[in-house]
Every structure is written in C-alpha cells, then in structure tokens.
Amino acid sequence: MFTGASQFALVGVIGAGGSIWAGAATAALLGSRNALYGLRLASLLDVRGVRRVVAAQVVLDETTAMAIARDDPRQSRFAFWATGFALFTFWNLGTLAGALATQALSNPKLLGLDAAPPAAFRLRAREPLAIALAAAVVAIVVLPFVPAGVPLLIVALLVSLYGLFGRAA
Amino acid sequence: MIWAGVLIASASCYALKLAGLSLPQRWLQDPRVQRTVPLIPIALLAALVATQTFSTGQHLVLDVRAAALVVAIVAVVLRAPFLVVVAAASLTAALLRLL
Numbered sequence: 001m002f003t004g005a006s007q008f009a010l011v012g013v014i015g016a017g018g019s020i021w022a023g024a025a026t027a028a029l030l031g032s033r034n035a036l037y038g039l040r041l042a043s044l045l046d047v048r049g050v051r052r053v054v055a056a057q058v059v060l061d062e063t064t065a066m067a068i069a070r071d072d073p074r075q076s077r078f079a080f081w082a083t084g085f086a087l088f089t090f091w092n093l094g095t096l097a098g099a100l101a102t103q104a105l106s107n108p109k110l111l112g113l114d115a116a117p118p119a120a121f122r123l124r125a126r127e128p129l130a131i132a133l134a135a136a137v138v139a140i141v142v143l144p145f146v147p148a149g150v151p152l153l154i155v156a157l158l159v160s161l162y163g164l165f166g167r168a169a
Numbered sequence: 170m171i172w173a174g175v176l177i178a179s180a181s182c183y184a185l186k187l188a189g190l191s192l193p194q195r196w197l198q199d200p201r202v203q204r205t206v207p208l209i210p211i212a213l214l215a216a217l218v219a220t221q222t223f224s225t226g227q228h229l230v231l232d233v234r235a236a237a238l239v240v241a242i243v244a245v246v247l248r249a250p251f252l253v254v255v256a257a258a259s260l261t262a263a264l265l266r267l268l
Contacts (some may be wrong), residue, residue: 001178020174031182038189135212136219163205
C-alpha cells in the first residue's frame with residue numbers, strides 16, 4: 001500500500017481497536033481519489049504495458065501535482081517519474097526507520113507521539129472547512145454507539161450521498 | 170488476519186490507481202463522480218482526526234490530545250512548516266503529561 005493517508009487511516013482504525021476490515025475499507029475509500037488522478041494523468045503520461053503497471057504504483061497527490069504543474073508534456077512526464085521515484089524511496093525508508101525506532105521506544109506516549117498523527121492530518125484536511133467540521137461532528141456523535149472504525153464508514157457513506165445527490169449539479 | 174486485511178487494502182489501493190490510468194475516460198468523467206471523490210478524503214481525514222483526538226476505544230474523552238490539536242491548528246494557521254506542526258503538537262502532549 002503506497003498512499004500515505006490510507007496507511008495512516010488503516011493504522012489509526014486498528015490502533016483504536018477497530019476491526020481490520022473497517023480499517024481496510026477506510027484505506028480503500030481514501031485511495032479512491034487516486035483513480036481520478038490516474039484519469040487526469042492517463043493522457044499526459046501515455047503509458048502502456050509494464051510501464052503503466054509501474055506508473056500506477058506512484059499515482060499520488062504529490063506526483064499528480066508535480067506533473068500537471070508543467071506546460072510541456074516531456075517535463076510533465078519527467079516530473080511524474082522523478083517525484084514518484086524519490087517519494088517511493090524515501091517514504092519507505094522513513095517507514096522502515098519508524099518501525100525500527102518505535103520498537104526501541106518503551107512508551108511512545110511519553111514523547112507525545114500518539115498526538116502526532118492527528119496533527120499531521122490537519123494539513124491534508126484544510127478544504128472545504130464546513131465538510132471537515134460536519135464529518136468530525138458526525139464521527140464523534142456516533143462513536144459511542146458503534147464499533148471502532150465504523151464512524152469513519154458512516155462518514156464516508158454520508159459524504160458520498162451528499163456529493164452525489166445533495167447539491168444541484 | 171491483520172495481514173490479510175493489509176494485503177486486501179493494499180491491492181484495492183493499487184487497483185484504484187491502475188483503474189484511473191486504464192478505464193475509459195468517460196467512466197470517471199461523470200460530473201457527480203468528479204465532485205464527490207475529492208470530498209471523501211476531506212471528510213474521512215477530518216473524522217479520523219476527531220476520533221483519534223477525542224476518544225479512547227468507544228469512550229469520548231477530553232485529554233492532552235485536544236490541547237495538542239489546538240496547538241497544531243494554531244501552527245497551521247501561522248503557516249508553520251509541516252514538521253514544526255507535528256513536533257509542536259507532540260511536545261505539547263508530552264509536556265502536559267509530565268505535569
């Protein structure tokens with residue numbers, strides 16, 4: 001799984017005592033935006049066969065942003081592959097370092113590290129504020145009544161209904 | 170069991186990316202799909218932040234994590250770099266727990 005928000009969400013749901021399946025569903029839902037990035041990138045990259053199979057793994061927020069910011073298609077492709085390679089290398093090295101380092105820590109709470117993931121997410125969730133706030137409120141309200149992990153699935157369902165049917169096109 | 174879930178989630182995430190590159194363009198170009206998909210991460214990440222900050226298991230709790238979140242929000246509003254935001258929030262929680 002190479003898509004950061006999905007990784008965080010999966011760990012977050014399991015860490016909160018949720019089932020692995022609620023975590024997996026949340027991770028997949030968070031990965032859905034990558035399909036739209038792929039759609040945007042398909043004509044730009046024009047990759048087939050093995051190259052498409054490799055390219056798909058690095059269709060991400062960062063590579064899409066870097067690729068579509070260029071006017072020249074050749075520069076776009078270079079930006080996509082360079083960003084993808086750098087991210088894939090350093091993200092996974094960072095993940096490995098984190099896994100090894102936290103095994104050495106007796107109690108991550110002492111360093112306040114359990115407060116770090118929510119702080120990291122703040123950056124990603126800045127637009128549109130109203131939807132973010134509504135989602136947070138719904139999740140908190142239903143949390144005492146359903147198994148861990150399920151609040152996120154309820155929020156996903158509601159926001160999908162809102163997006164599909166809630167507003168005039 | 171956990172690894173089965175991880176593998177299935179990984180396969181799903183990869184399949185979504187490949188689908189974006191491979192499916193006929195018009196399948197994903199429906200305006201309602203275009204509008205809805207970007208909303209999903211916003212709502213899910215906000216909900217994840219809220220539940221990770223204000224709950225332990227199935228109980229709602231208000232503890233040092235709430236203070237850490239406030240510090241993080243202030244840091245973001247002040248346009249602090251990402252690592253500063255995370256470090257400030259972690260430090261807040263650590264210091265408050267020491268008290």
